[in-house]
Amino acid sequence: MGLNMDLRYLDIPELRLKYYVFGSGGSPRVLITAAIHGDEVTGAYTAYKLINYLKTSERVKGTVTVVPVVNVLGFIARTRFNPIDYVDMNRVFPEGAGSLTTRKIVRFIWEIASSSDYVLDLHCAGLNSYQYVLALYREFSKVREFTDRIPWDTVVESTGTRGQLFIEATHIGIPAAIIETGGGSGYYSVKWGEALFNSVIGTLSNIGVLSSESPASSYLNRKYYGRLVHVKTPVEGFLTSTVEPGAFTRKGDLLGEVGGFPIYSPTTGRVIRVDRDVFLPSEDSVASIAPLEE
Ligand SMILES: [Zn+2]
Numbered sequence: 001m002g003l004n005m006d007l008r009y010l011d012i013p014e015l016r017l018k019y020y021v022f023g024s025g026g027s028p029r030v031l032i033t034a035a036i037h038g039d040e041v042t043g044a045y046t047a048y049k050l051i052n053y054l055k056t057s058e059r060v061k062g063t064v065t066v067v068p069v070v071n072v073l074g075f076i077a078r079t080r081f082n083p084i085d086y087v088d089m090n091r092v093f094p095e096g097a098g099s100l101t102t103r104k105i106v107r108f109i110w111e112i113a114s115s116s117d118y119v120l121d122l123h124c125a126g127l128n129s130y131q132y133v134l135a136l137y138r139e140f141s142k143v144r145e146f147t148d149r150i151p152w153d154t155v156v157e158s159t160g161t162r163g164q165l166f167i168e169a170t171h172i173g174i175p176a177a178i179i180e181t182g183g184g185s186g187y188y189s190v191k192w193g194e195a196l197f198n199s200v201i202g203t204l205s206n207i208g209v210l211s212s213e214s215p216a217s218s219y220l221n222r223k224y225y226g227r228l229v230h231v232k233t234p235v236e237g238f239l240t241s242t243v244e245p246g247a248f249t250r251k252g253d254l255l256g257e258v259g260g261f262p263i264y265s266p267t268t269g270r271v272i273r274v275d276r277d278v279f280l281p282s283e284d285s286v287a288s289i290a291p292l293e294e
Pocket of ligand 1: 037
């Protein structure tokens with residue numbers, strides 16, 4: 001085993017981008033990317049764990065390409081953007097923008113994505129956040145079929161902002177999604193990294209790329225939610241949050257206090273992200289809620 005792996009490089013003057021190709025080169029072809037936002041380290045942690053797993057375990061049926069760190073310089077600098085041009089790489093697909101470095105990386109990733117059957121992009125939603133799948137599942141039935149195969153309980157409708165890898169892939173007919181998990185600002189979470197790993201392995205099993213059983217996906221109570229509702233504070237102050245990420249909240253429930261001012265949930269659903277131990281200027285975000293569909 002392990003002979004079906006190929007470590008390859010994209011060499012450009014400022015950096016060397018590593019990617020790993022497993023399998024025959026045939027269909028189904030899956031692209032898994034991480035750290036397109038350089039400070040979202042849990043995704044890269046999971047991608048490297050996946051690489052080690054695929055190296056030593058069963059043979060891949062089809063092709064899995066893993067790019068554990070897309071934004072190579074941002075990953076080192078622990079910045080969301082590419083530090084040489086401040087471009088958010090996940091807003092400029094498929095052509096790229098800014099420096100030649102960003103353009104080359106974006107076009108290279110797009111070349112692989114556009115010839116794939118599935119695209120899964122790993123992100124972090126913050127240090128105090130719950131894991132969720134993000135996709136355009138309402139409009140695109142092939143995307144919905146894909147997210148039905150990702151073993152996780154929370155799927156959120158995307159705003160569809162163009163220029164994102166998964167959105168552009170979706171628009172050319174490729175089932176694509178993001179999984180957002182806990183971590184960010186240069187930190188990773190082992191707990192969330194493991195949860196993300198199980199979801200990725202389960203997805204590969206469920207689309208027939210791995211022959212192993214998917215971890216308990218049939219027991220999942222998967223729920224589809226609407227677009228995230230961002231809760232802002234009308235006043236500035238130190239935040240004391242009283243809910244945990246992943247909790248269920250009802251409209252009008254207390255989420256926390258900013259300088260003693262109570263912040264209530266504007267909707268019923270799952271708390272995806274809630275800040276803690278920070279000072280918030282007025283109009284800054286306290287939490288994000290995934291609203292339950294009517
Ligand atoms: Zn991100």
